[in-house]
Amino acid sequence: xxRSLRGQTxxxxxxxxxxxxxxxxxxxxxxxxxxRAALADAGLRKTDLDGVLACSALASPFHRFSVAxxxxxxxQPTFSNNLQVSGATAATLFNVAAAAIAGGLAETIxxxxxxxxxxxxxxxxxxxxxxxxxxxxxxxxxGIPVANTFAMTALRHMHEYGTTAExxxxxxxxxxxxxxxxxxxxxxxxxxxxxxxxSGWVTTPYHKLDCSLISDGGAAFVxxxxxxxxxxxxxxxxxxxxxxxxxxxxxxxxxxxxxxxxAVQSSAKAYAMAGxxxxxxxxxxxYDCFTGTVIMMLEDLGFCPxxxxxxxxxxxxxxxxxxxxxxxxxxxxxxxxxxxxGSLFHFDEIVHQLRGECGExxxxxxELALVHSLGGGFATQATTILGxxxxx
Amino acid sequence: MNPADALSKPLPAPDADSAxxxxxxxxxxxxxxxxxxxxxxxxxxxxxxxxxxxDRLEHRAASGRGHVHSYSVVHxxxxxxxxxxxxxxxxxxxxxxxxxxxxxxVDADPSAVEIDMRVELVFDQVTDQxxxxxxxxxxxxx
Numbered sequence: 236x237x238r239s240l241r242g243q244t245x246x247x248x249x250x251x252x253x254x255x256x257x258x259x260x261x262x263x264x265x266x267x268x269x270x271r272a273a274l275a276d277a278g279l280r281k282t283d284l285d286g287v288l289a290c291s292a293l294a295s296p297f298h299r300f301s302v303a304x305x306x307x308x309x310x311q312p313t314f315s316n317n318l319q320v321s322g323a324t325a326a327t328l329f330n331v332a333a334a335a336i337a338g339g340l341a342e343t344i345x346x347x348x349x350x351x352x353x354x355x356x357x358x359x360x361x362x363x364x365x366x367x368x369x370x371x372x373x374x375x376x377x378g379i380p381v382a383n384t385f386a387m388t389a390l391r392h393m394h395e396y397g398t399t400a401e402x403x404x405x406x407x408x409x410x411x412x413x414x415x416x417x418x419x420x421x422x423x424x425x426x427x428x429x430x431x432x433x434s435g436w437v438t439t440p441y442h443k444l445d446c447s448l449i450s451d452g453g454a455a456f457v458x459x460x461x462x463x464x465x466x467x468x469x470x471x472x473x474x475x476x477x478x479x480x481x482x483x484x485x486x487x488x489x490x491x492x493x494x495x496x497x498a499v500q501s502s503a504k505a506y507a508m509a510g511x512x513x514x515x516x517x518x519x520x521x522y523d524c525f526t527g528t529v530i531m532m533l534e535d536l537g538f539c540p541x542x543x544x545x546x547x548x549x550x551x552x553x554x555x556x557x558x559x560x561x562x563x564x565x566x567x568x569x570x571x572x573x574x575x576x577g578s579l580f581h582f583d584e585i586v587h588q589l590r591g592e593c594g595e596x597x598x599x600x601x602e603l604a605l606v607h608s609l610g611g612g613f614a615t616q617a618t619t620i621l622g623x624x625x626x627x
Numbered sequence: 628m629n630p631a632d633a634l635s636k637p638l639p640a641p642d643a644d645s646a647x648x649x650x651x652x653x654x655x656x657x658x659x660x661x662x663x664x665x666x667x668x669x670x671x672x673x674x675x676x677x678x679x680x681x682d683r684l685e686h687r688a689a690s691g692r693g694h695v696h697s698y699s700v701v702h703x704x705x706x707x708x709x710x711x712x713x714x715x716x717x718x719x720x721x722x723x724x725x726x727x728x729x730x731x732x733v734d735a736d737p738s739a740v741e742i743d744m745r746v747e748l749v750f751d752q753v754t755d756q757x758x759x760x761x762x763x764x765x766x767x768x769x
Contacts, residue, residue: 372639377731379717380705387697436702442672488727
């Protein structure tokens with residue numbers, strides 16, 4: 236690869252709003268909460284930002300969320316955009332921020348996203364979110380919620396590889412245990428495999444507790460050039476080492492394989508750019524809209540062979556002491572899922588892990604990390620690899 | 628969205644690419660696009676072949692036979708319009724001609740669906756204007 240983002244930029248500030256049920260705060264105000272925390276963390280002022288990259292918010296009327304939020308914050312950036320590739324947007328925000336800084340379009344970019352899906356949606360917007368996300372001619376007339384697209388991939392995975400309902404449930408159990416040690420997590424009470432299997436069907440093979448949460452909340456990050464991070468004397472910059480994306484289809488019936496996804500390609504690009512392999516990764520944030528999603532991603536990201544994701548989870552490999560501790564904050568399943576911003580919480584957790592700030596959640600010796608975001612029934616895939624100064 | 632609309636199911640609104648598909652559906656034919664340049668067969672209607680880019684596409688009626696590639700039985704409906712139908716089985720059908728399509732099961736208990744189950748096409752006239760392609764277990768199949 237002749238051109239590379241490796242080590243050219245760093246995350247120097249991270250912050251998030253309160254998450255879960257946060258009534259009375261608009262997406263813009265939740266974004267402002269997160270931005271205030273991220274700027275404080277970076278030791279910068281809002282006037283130090285010259286770029287804003289955002290994902291739009293369902294509960295906000297603004298089509299140009301990044302522009303509306305700049306006005307709300309009282310800044311006039313010289314670089315701004317919204318990205319929209321569903322759940323994969325989070326990782327693309329970091330990939331694009333790194334590229335924009337490396338290419339000279341901006342020096343210090345605020346990456347921000349917030350939404351209030353739990354308390355901020357009118358009934359009309361809530362219904363639209365359910366029915367308008369799939370194709371109106373070829374999919375939605377048959378009553379296919381977005382959950383159904385993920386469910387069909389999971390059933391196929393169970394059919395091809397013998398993955399069990401109990402193995403799916405284990406993902407939820409493990410992530411809930413992680414959330415139990417995360418201050419502010421939306422769901423912290425421990426659950427068992429039996430609790431998941433008895434939580435009622437949503438769409439087979441998924442029960443209620445196999446599904447991610449619906450939340451309010453947002454997160455924000457300050458990304459700048461490695462030179463500026465050094466000039467500012469940032470104690471623990473978290474470097475962006477590699478990024479990759481892949482878009483294999485729009486319609487679920489045109490997904491090339493239901494069990495092997497574009498995460499194979501997106502992560503391969505990211506690993507190549509970062510100059511590392513799956514076995515080198517110390518801690519990961521893996522998009523977890525449903526339990527089966529995690530099992531398939533553990534395979535496609537290269538943490539275990541194809542078809543062995545269920546056993547990998549069952550053997551404790553995605554938690555402390557295992558091969559790759561994942562979603563140590565509790566993920567979309569138990570920490571919070573506010574839509575497109577949901578995967579930004581994985582980044583927030585990973586930044587804290589790489590700075591060694593996670594207390595009882597800390598993964599010992601975490602230097603190299605991967606975050607993978609996806610969306611649209613596995614249509615959109617984006618991977619970002621991050622590391623400490625020691626990994627440069 | 629008008630609150631009253633929430634109670635009615637979304638229906639396909641044909642566009643320039645799909646008008647022929649939905650018109651033929653009313654006459655009891657499911658049209659597939661066959662590429663005369665490379666032989667690729669596609670269900671999703673578009674002006675060019677996804678495999679080779681040729682615009683030499685010919686409509687041919689599908690046999691209506693296929694099998695279930697995957698499925699999911701919906702217990703929590705996506706909105707009030709589908710609530711009365713739950714539980715219902717959404718199918719990802721692979722037609723014998725190759726293309727896959729989303730549909731739903733009729734004339735059978737949704738809990739009886741299995742991957743690889745043989746199915747056959749049924750034309751379901753849902754309004755004067757719209758006929759939807761649905762599937763039932765193939766006759767002669769278990």
